[in-house]
Amino acid sequence: MHKLSLSLAVALSAVTLCSPALAKDYYVSANRGRGKKATKKKPAKDLGNIISKLQPGDTVHIAEGTYLGRGENGSNTIDVPVSIIGGYSDDFSKRDPWGAHKTILSGNNLTQNYTPQPALKIDLMKSHFKNIQGCEFVIDGLIIDHGARNRYQTDKQAKLLLKADPKTGKNPSPSLGGLVIWLNKSGKFDEGPPWKVTVQNCIILNTHQNQGALAVSGFRQSTITIRNNAVINHSGTGIFLGSKFHGAKDKLPKFVVENNTVLFSADSGMSQGFSLFMDTDLEATIKNNVFAFSDIYALNNGKKTKNVLLMNNLVAGARKADYVEGDMKMDIEEMIDEAELVHEDSDGNFSKKIKIPVSAEWAKVYGSRVVVDREKAEAGIKAKNSDANSLRSMLGLPLDAGSVKWPKIDVYLPRISVEDGVKAASTQYEGKGSGKALIK
Numbered sequence: 001m002h003k004l005s006l007s008l009a010v011a012l013s014a015v016t017l018c019s020p021a022l023a024k025d026y027y028v029s030a031n032r033g034r035g036k037k038a039t040k041k042k043p044a045k046d047l048g049n050i051i052s053k054l055q056p057g058d059t060v061h062i063a064e065g066t067y068l069g070r071g072e073n074g075s076n077t078i079d080v081p082v083s084i085i086g087g088y089s090d091d092f093s094k095r096d097p098w099g100a101h102k103t104i105l106s107g108n109n110l111t112q113n114y115t116p117q118p119a120l121k122i123d124l125m126k127s128h129f130k131n132i133q134g135c136e137f138v139i140d141g142l143i144i145d146h147g148a149r150n151r152y153q154t155d156k157q158a159k160l161l162l163k164a165d166p167k168t169g170k171n172p173s174p175s176l177g178g179l180v181i182w183l184n185k186s187g188k189f190d191e192g193p194p195w196k197v198t199v200q201n202c203i204i205l206n207t208h209q210n211q212g213a214l215a216v217s218g219f220r221q222s223t224i225t226i227r228n229n230a231v232i233n234h235s236g237t238g239i240f241l242g243s244k245f246h247g248a249k250d251k252l253p254k255f256v257v258e259n260n261t262v263l264f265s266a267d268s269g270m271s272q273g274f275s276l277f278m279d280t281d282l283e284a285t286i287k288n289n290v291f292a293f294s295d296i297y298a299l300n301n302g303k304k305t306k307n308v309l310l311m312n313n314l315v316a317g318a319r320k321a322d323y324v325e326g327d328m329k330m331d332i333e334e335m336i337d338e339a340e341l342v343h344e345d346s347d348g349n350f351s352k353k354i355k356i357p358v359s360a361e362w363a364k365v366y367g368s369r370v371v372v373d374r375e376k377a378e379a380g381i382k383a384k385n386s387d388a389n390s391l392r393s394m395l396g397l398p399l400d401a402g403s404v405k406w407p408k409i410d411v412y413l414p415r416i417s418v419e420d421g422v423k424a425a426s427t428q429y430e431g432k433g434s435g436k437a438l439i440k
Helices: 002-013 360-367 374-378 387-394 418-425
Strands: 025-028 059-063 065-067 076-078 083-088 103-105 120-123 136-140 143-145 179-182 196-200 203-207 214-218 223-227 230-243 254-258 261-266 273-278 283-287 290-294 297-301 309-311 314-316 321-325 328-330
Touching (some): 083 103, 120 136, 179 196, 196 214, 203 418, 214 223, 214 254, 230 254, 230 418, 261 418, 290 297
Parallel strands (some): 025 059, 065 103, 083 136, 120 179, 136 196, 143 203, 179 214, 203 230, 214 230, 223 254, 230 261, 230 273, 254 283, 261 290, 273 297, 283 309, 290 314
Antiparallel strands (some): 273 290, 321 328
């Protein structure tokens, strides 16, 4: 009996239960928060102030208000699986995340605690728990706005700048996404059960990066639902579907991407301006979304993910192609005939002009953009014949070419307001996209 009890104790000590019985609820309020109790009666002031308390399976409830982060750095990196739910009234009695009770994760570019990290990152790559049983978590009802964290050329905020300005104390614009989730094995030797993750009712604005304003990378047999979100005014990729698992094909992570709106996907300067990008080694069902105004492609399947199911998606205003598969570029309505990697049940995808309900002022600034076609600008430029280039060639480095006359660019990722972002997110286009926050 003693040996049995000891064995049970050892077994339980090796397991971190992600169950309601052990999980705790924490509360955050910008208006009345103080200290670290983080209870409903005595909430904390910012999510960043209680990250060190969080354990697997916990839930953080965040009331209305604007949150600048710990030390005003605008970033929250959490290394355990927890649910984050925003959009509450200040007494936590009701929710309206896109209406009366907006929870806005912001920041301050002038902070001395600058970090390029996302506003919210769930990073389980270096997880210190030994095992997880039945763990699910949800990110729900957050508005992530990098506008106050970015550096702009002037007070008009029409042109985002990437680098810092030591003379003024201004920091670089954050460059690693807005909402990022990295999953890993859920047990020491991957014997744990698969993850189940949901991201819903989130709006992400004014982000500069390459690999996803909203990015989720799954692991073995994980199920990831990205539902009813909006990604608006970003560079690089809007929604990134990634995989940290490269094993058996019947155990690939599964994504469901439905009823999302992705608008204004700017080229990051590296020929990356996509609404959605798919990694290899995953399964994806993508339906009832709106992908509009991409500088490069709306749907990028350049890595040749197989059996992608695309149903009833609206694509508008993609500059180079609606869908790309490897190097093959296609219009969305021709994809069903020409694509070789799309699931044969794919159907109902279409293209149509749509009108976005943004302010006339922002629309005028955005409409004045100069979009540089990098391939055309560099066409015909030959590498210089020099000793330096001979050395660069031997080292496998890019050769120094002749000068390229780039046009003057006064507008790049002009800051869109939260008000405009919420209006655009709350509107359905031809019955597709996010429409409004879904509250149970």
